[in-house]
Amino acid sequence: MRSKAHIKTHPIHPMLIPFPTAFLTGTFLFGVLSFFTGKDDLWHAAGYMEAAGIISALIAAVPGIVDFRYTVPPDSSAKKRAAKHGIINTGMLLVFITAFLIRADEISLWVIVLESVGMVMLVVAGWMGGTLVHRNQIGVFNRYADSGKYQEAYAVIKGGIVEAGDVNELKNDQMKLILAGKKRIVLGKTEGEYVAFDDRCSHKGGSLAAGVLICKTVQCPWHGSQFCVNDGSVKAGPAKEKINTYTVMEKEGKLYIKV
Known part of the structure; x- marks a missing residue:
């Protein structure tokens, strides 16, 4: 599904996360090398990389929070995974900030231990982030033949009725999120x-x-479950329960959904 924080449909969060990942990984590696070689230059370089990693992580977090709030579907497995991803990343960042604050000119084993903990958290959070993209397709803008541009609109429910748009707004097998x-x-x-x-x-x-609509069947992009869009019944699993469907009414060139 398309990210809300994007540049021409390209999600910003994945663009930015390589920077803190690289800087903080370099911090840990240079710290370990300095500990075993005794070279102060490596230790000082690690400190600069740590500062850059913390700053870039804070910047990358902004579009990540936007996606968590507005892109990840509510009440879904992805929402729970995204929450854990954010919590672990926050903890990781606090660990590296602590290591940076207690860092001195002399090589410190305690700083390296803290950064080791931070690296473990970084790897776990990164694995979760990858799952959100590759399995849950957060920020992945999939389109299919004749699907048209992604459409989304805000509406207000009045008397159990939602105005959904114009009669000629959609072509066959196209969808719009209300x-x-x-x-x-x-x-x-x-x-x-x-x-x-x-x-x-x-x-x-x-x-x-964010799925596919063909021949009165909608397919979920996550695990391929298929549903009849007329009555919501399951046509193919792994889903076992039907989805809710609504009546669409047409009046004076406008479409209305009865909810």
Whole structure:
């Protein structure tokens, strides 16, 4: 699903995280080398890299927080994983900040021990981040044949009705995500018919708006579960529970969803 913090659909967070990863890894390696060789130059270089790593990590955290808040689907396995990813990264950063603050001109084993702990946390957090991208496709902007541009709109629920857009806004097998309060509803057009359903796979909470809609079937991008968009029934697992569907009404060239 497309990142909310992006440059021309390219997510910013993955662009920035190589910098703190490289700087903090270099900090640890140079610290270890200085400990075994006794070279002060390596120790001082490690200190400069640590400062650069901390600053770049704080900068990289900003688009990461934006994605956590606005991109990762709520009530999903990815949301829980992203929360753990953020907590471990915060702990890792605090460890490196502590090591930097107690760092002196003399080579210190205690600083290296702290940085070792920070490195373990960095690896674990990085593994979780990779899972969020490659398995949960956070920031991955997948499109398929004739899917058109990704569409998203905010709406207000009035009397149980949501205005979803114009009648001619979508072509066949295209989708649009409607954000109405706490509800995330997908408006789609398939086989010449307008349909609407929850933007949540019943398996692990993946965003169906980021999936594929073909022949009245929507497929989740995470694990491939397929649902009938007319009644929400499961057509292919691993999902076992149906998704919620809604009635789409047309009036004076506008589409409305009854929720």
